[in-house]
Amino acid sequence: MSTERRAPLDRAKVADTALRLLNETGLDGLTLRGIARELEVKAPALYWHFKDKQALLDEMATQMQRRMAADAALDPADTWQERLTKVNRGLRAALLGYRDGAKVYSGSRFTGTDHAPALEAHLRLLTQAGFALAQAVDAARTANAYTIGFVTEEQGVRPLPGERREGFDVEDRARRLADFPLAAAAGELLFDDYDRQFDEGLAVVIAGIGARYRVG
Template structure:
């Protein structure tokens, strides 16, 4: 009997497996050896596709972007504010789908040009609204960096939805800071209701862009 035919190994299959494994072991536990074991191949087989772990992270971030872009509906009738809201919300949702998602995505380099279509559309919408190209780039980058930083902090407390790291008990924090009543009360605002926190911060970013460039 002939052996069962295996699905050919390629970069996207390896990245998809790595993203699935990421939720189980986290970034620090994600190794090429563990991924190879999951794929039922020898670790050296992965080096035909990725020279090192950073190259794999780049492909993982690219695959995260592909999945995010597929789930975000861009509308040519969007205002620039609506487009930045969609960008920030879509990125946050994508990152929250993976343990350490923000850490994987931050600082990674896209491995192809899949992002160019959405980037071109966003820059065109902003420049047609009155931004210079430099201003449009700064506005988009600021929104992205805010989102990445926010999710990194959020995942430091809640690695995945429904989880909470030890040490973030709000009642215990309030007890320890009882001599500092404002700081104690702030814990409820800092370490809970992340949806509200994110939306308020994103609104502040967009209001700041409006004020800075005078474009309503």
Template sequence: MATTRIDRALVADTALRLLNEVGLDGLSLRAIAKELKVQAPALYWHFKNKQALLDEMATVMYRRLAQEHDGVPGARPDAPWQELLAGFNRSLRTMLLSYRDGAKVYGGARFTGTDHARPMEVLLTEMGAAGFAPADAVLAGTTAYAYTMGFVAEEQGMGDEPFDVGARAVRLADFPLAAAAGPGLFEDYDERFEAGLRMVIAGAEALYAGGAPGADAP
């Protein structure tokens, strides 16, 4: 093989490019090494295992997202917390969908940089000004994030072929309510995502904004 000078950035960029071609299951250090025309052991100088590589890939994914939005994805830095939280999660979904298996790569990763810290600081500051206790602000933010990650994981898991809602309704003819739920489960992903996101944010506002008591308060 030819000798290629590699570093962490080159490996992560190559991995993200290959991800769209082979998916997460097909992505391996060996495949990346072949693409870079180096021996696989050369990559272990930079990443001790595949999870370490996934952490770096997720960091690069977020860094690109932040750069596209001047550091605060989805909203202007002085926006109200509701806009910040909604804008971030919209941008996150768009970013994840731009990569094959994006949610699988991003979920559970540990960032290797600090690019995420500024928008988090901005959001938590705005939420604090709106009356959120620090722990409640974190809970609201992570709940919205978990909603987005789960939604995209399900969305990407359905694949590119549209789901046959009509055939499903026939199979479930003895369960009319379940049959009628098909469009709400397998169609209009954009509209459903927005509706669910509004629900999460409205719930957080009702429970915690303005110093309101938490759900477990008497």
């Protein structure tokens, strides 16, 4: 009989394992039973830590946020436009690191307060730039929602970088829509060069925020 002692099971270890499996199974295929098998424990052991799959998703989203914050290098001298741009580019990059990353992150509740210092700093920067607090929250939420929505659509076409879902071949689409030249030409703009698409859309959102609240 092996005398090797297994490391204690905790929420972080379960969430880390779930995030690793997510790239293999996708969100629909991710199960507590599969995670338990990977951890070499019985499925009921996970219920000591998570009452259901949503509780696990909350912890996974929290781990994603922690990793994203650890990689962030934000400058206190940023303008509010620069800060919203950097934060949302960073969020997109983080979500793209996981199959169905945007779906996991969307609607989840952070399980700790690790996100609070960055949130406080972002809101302070926005209010010091001239936004009322309510406007700063609306601005940040709007940009965040744009990013999550964009990545959800992006991952519907490219589940992971380098992958492409069947049915989204731009040239084939153009042939099928040959009688509709504008719609056919739009395919290249809709389903290719997602970096350009994202940056252009984010610039529109940020410009709209400035115009709406008259903050330069």
